Amino acid sequence: MTAFSEQFRNDLVGLTDNTASRAEAFDRFEGLGLPSVRDEAWRYTNLGGLAKKTPRLAATDQSEKAGILLDKAALPDLGGARFVVVNGRLDQALSSTTTDVDGVVINQTAAPYPTDTARALTALNKALSQDPLVIDIAPNVAVTTPITIVHVAAQNDDEAAHPHVQLRLGKGATATVVFAFIGGDQAYWVNAVLSADIGDNANLQTVILYDDGRQALNTNLLRVSQASHSRFRNTALLIGGKTQRHEVIVTVTGQGAETDLEGAALARAGQSQDIYTELNHTVPHGTSRQVFRNVADKGGAVAFQGRVVVAEGAQKTDASQSSRSLLLDRSAEANTKPELEIYADDVKCAHGATVGELDAEALFYLESRGIDQVTAKAMLVEAFVAATLENGPVATFEDLLQARVASWMQQRGGDL
Amino acid sequence: MLEINDLRASVDGREILKGITLSIKPGEVHAIMGPNGSGKSTLSYVLSGRDGYEITGGSVTFLGQDLLAMDPAERAALGIFLGFQYPVEIPGVSSMNFLKTALNSVRRARGENDLPAAEFLKLIRDKAKSLEMDPEMLKRSVNVGFSGGEKKRNEMVQMAVLSPKLAILDETDSGLDIDALKVVSRGINALRAADKAILMITHYQRLLDYVEPDFVHVLAKGRIVKSGGKDLALDLERDGYAAFVDAAA
Numbered sequence: 001m002t003a004f005s006e007q008f009r010n011d012l013v014g015l016t017d018n019t020a021s022r023a024e025a026f027d028r029f030e031g032l033g034l035p036s037v038r039d040e041a042w043r044y045t046n047l048g049g050l051a052k053k054t055p056r057l058a059a060t061d062q063s064e065k066a067g068i069l070l071d072k073a074a075l076p077d078l079g080g081a082r083f084v085v086v087n088g089r090l091d092q093a094l095s096s097t098t099t100d101v102d103g104v105v106i107n108q109t110a111a112p113y114p115t116d117t118a119r120a121l122t123a124l125n126k127a128l129s130q131d132p133l134v135i136d137i138a139p140n141v142a143v144t145t146p147i148t149i150v151h152v153a154a155q156n157d158d159e160a161a162h163p164h165v166q167l168r169l170g171k172g173a174t175a176t177v178v179f180a181f182i183g184g185d186q187a188y189w190v191n192a193v194l195s196a197d198i199g200d201n202a203n204l205q206t207v208i209l210y211d212d213g214r215q216a217l218n219t220n221l222l223r224v225s226q227a228s229h230s231r232f233r234n235t236a237l238l239i240g241g242k243t244q245r246h247e248v249i250v251t252v253t254g255q256g257a258e259t260d261l262e263g264a265a266l267a268r269a270g271q272s273q274d275i276y277t278e279l280n281h282t283v284p285h286g287t288s289r290q291v292f293r294n295v296a297d298k299g300g301a302v303a304f305q306g307r308v309v310v311a312e313g314a315q316k317t318d319a320s321q322s323s324r325s326l327l328l329d330r331s332a333e334a335n336t337k338p339e340l341e342i343y344a345d346d347v348k349c350a351h352g353a354t355v356g357e358l359d360a361e362a363l364f365y366l367e368s369r370g371i372d373q374v375t376a377k378a379m380l381v382e383a384f385v386a387a388t389l390e391n392g393p394v395a396t397f398e399d400l401l402q403a404r405v406a407s408w409m410q411q412r413g414g415d416l
Numbered sequence: 417m418l419e420i421n422d423l424r425a426s427v428d429g430r431e432i433l434k435g436i437t438l439s440i441k442p443g444e445v446h447a448i449m450g451p452n453g454s455g456k457s458t459l460s461y462v463l464s465g466r467d468g469y470e471i472t473g474g475s476v477t478f479l480g481q482d483l484l485a486m487d488p489a490e491r492a493a494l495g496i497f498l499g500f501q502y503p504v505e506i507p508g509v510s511s512m513n514f515l516k517t518a519l520n521s522v523r524r525a526r527g528e529n530d531l532p533a534a535e536f537l538k539l540i541r542d543k544a545k546s547l548e549m550d551p552e553m554l555k556r557s558v559n560v561g562f563s564g565g566e567k568k569r570n571e572m573v574q575m576a577v578l579s580p581k582l583a584i585l586d587e588t589d590s591g592l593d594i595d596a597l598k599v600v601s602r603g604i605n606a607l608r609a610a611d612k613a614i615l616m617i618t619h620y621q622r623l624l625d626y627v628e629p630d631f632v633h634v635l636a637k638g639r640i641v642k643s644g645g646k647d648l649a650l651d652l653e654r655d656g657y658a659a660f661v662d663a664a665a
Binding site: 359360361362364365366367368369370371372373375376379380382383384386387 | 464465466467487488489491492493497498500503504505506507508509513514517518519521522525557558574578
């Protein structure tokens with residue numbers, strides 16, 4: 001790990017704030033070490049490349065490059081506040097005026113790091129993140145237009161960014177936040193921590209689009225804690241990069257909370273996409289529902305690992321999990337692994353996992369009506385993932401997600 | 417229109433069609449009847465181009481073209497329609513989107529433009545209404561949650577929208593109650609025209625009470641063992657298939 005230490009000392013030269021806590025977090029990271037495929041939770045994401053070629057921290061003054069990437073991505077304007085984070089740091093010039101909504105406070109300075117740093121990549125994020133974006137939503141405030149937070153990687157080859165966003169919803173607050181990860185064609189690494197603390201009776205809906213450039217590594221963590229009777233829903237689409245990992249850790253600390261995790265990953269040749277979820281039910285009467293649909297084309301690999309932990313006292317927990325994977329080619333790879341750890345005796349936990357190919361009967365039915373095979377396959381794949389990408393909180397953004405899936409199938413074209 | 421000449425086909429190396437010869441001219445309605453396992457469904461799948469059937473001999477031309485060289489979508493564009501015995505459920509694909517994509521695919525293959533949205537909606541509503549199908553059902557996923565009768569009516573809606581030149585109807589009457597049978601029969605009769613033909617594959621006589629065929633053929637053990645007029649169906653109903661099957665053995 002000496003390469004990382006050396007690089008960290010170099011990176012630290014440009015970071016003048018919180019040097020003590022950065023050093024402490026880095027020691028923590030070094031002690032834990034980079035996750036390896038031998039770690040059960042990281043079986044399907046190989047970070048070996050990072051050890052061989054240790055990335056340096058990317059410069060954050062890249063508004064111009066980021067602006068071009070933003071234009072290219074053509075994300076819809078959802079009407080609410082829009083924050084653009086460039087190479088890990090909030091870019092004022094590209095962001096909209098912070099927000100006009102009463103009760104929403106953007107705080108960039110004194111953010112206590114909310115997560116414990118038992119996770120190596122979170123510790124590294126803490127050691128190297130710059131100006132965390134902290135959004136506080138006051139009790140009982142309903143933010144009616146979605147907040148957009150775009151992470152743009154305008155990075156060079158072998159450069160890293162460690163964005164950090166904290167959302168804090170007071171009691172009874174409501175908000176919808178859309179995240180997008182976009183970037184150029186360089187071999188960059190983005191290691192974000194998105195954190196949400198949801199108060200009693202509060203309701204947070206989030207959407208995450210992972211649309212990184214074709215050589216990128218994305219290791220994002222979405223960390224959520226839910227107080228009593230709160231509701232949380234996240235929809236994710238992994239559809240870019242070379243290696244993308246969507247890791248969600250939800251801890252339910254208050255009774256009667258509802259959690260919905262949904263998403264889809266689509267991987268083609270040379271791509272690896274890994275969805276890892278961990279749902280910790282620590283108190284009674286929690287409800288959680290997970291639905292994931294993954295698609296792997298020729299030479300692509302998708303994985304889903306879903307852990308549900310029901311603590312001894314968490315009676316009347318109702319947890320369900322469904323993951324289905326579709327292989328479009330013999331050389332495609334899909335892994336799916338539900339993991340249920342249940343220590344309570346009066347709970348409902350259901351899970352289902354399947355891996356299969358396109359339904360030949362359905363394909364012939366469509367073709368027999370005059371629909372060519374390329375179009376027919378696209379219809380079936382879009383329908384397969386639509387189960388997770390529709391009826392969410394932001395119709396215009398869901399349209400974008402579905403259009404992205406359609407263009408993914410189109411690019412695939414006649415390559416059957 | 418359709419010329420089948422000594423057609424032979426196998427599944428997993430087992431010969432199912434053992435030399436079928438049949439000629440269908442525009443305006444004609446043919447019925448193929450036969451016991452279970454006689455090759456009726458295989459014939460309909462081979463004609464519509466489904467995977468998994470090996471053609472081991474013979475030929476099929478449709479409108480002068482080699483049908484067996486085409487993929488299923490090309491056959492549909494040329495005017496072949498298969499009414500499925502068991503219409504397939506496709507979760508996530510709405511019937512509307514399915515019909516629109518199908519119709520426009522067929523139109524494009526024929527060198528026509530896409531049908532404007534308003535005209536398409538009117539067409540769908542008219543066809544659904546004439547087949548006593550609630551247009552609301554077409555907003556749902558294809559055949560998902562439909563009863564057996566609704567699925568068959570949906571087949572007829574698709575057929576009416578695509579307006580094929582040759583409709584091959586594989587046991588379209590199976591599983592229908594008498595009311596649904598009447599509606600479906602009306603759908604079939606509506607397609608009858610001087611430039612179109614219909615090939616009904618059925619196990620029972622009762623569909624033929626509503627859709628009167630010009631010709632009836634008996635299929636047994638992969639061969640057509642007898643052909644005749646509509647009265648042949650009545651003979652079959654009275655005497656059963658046994659005599660024909662024995663004759664084919």
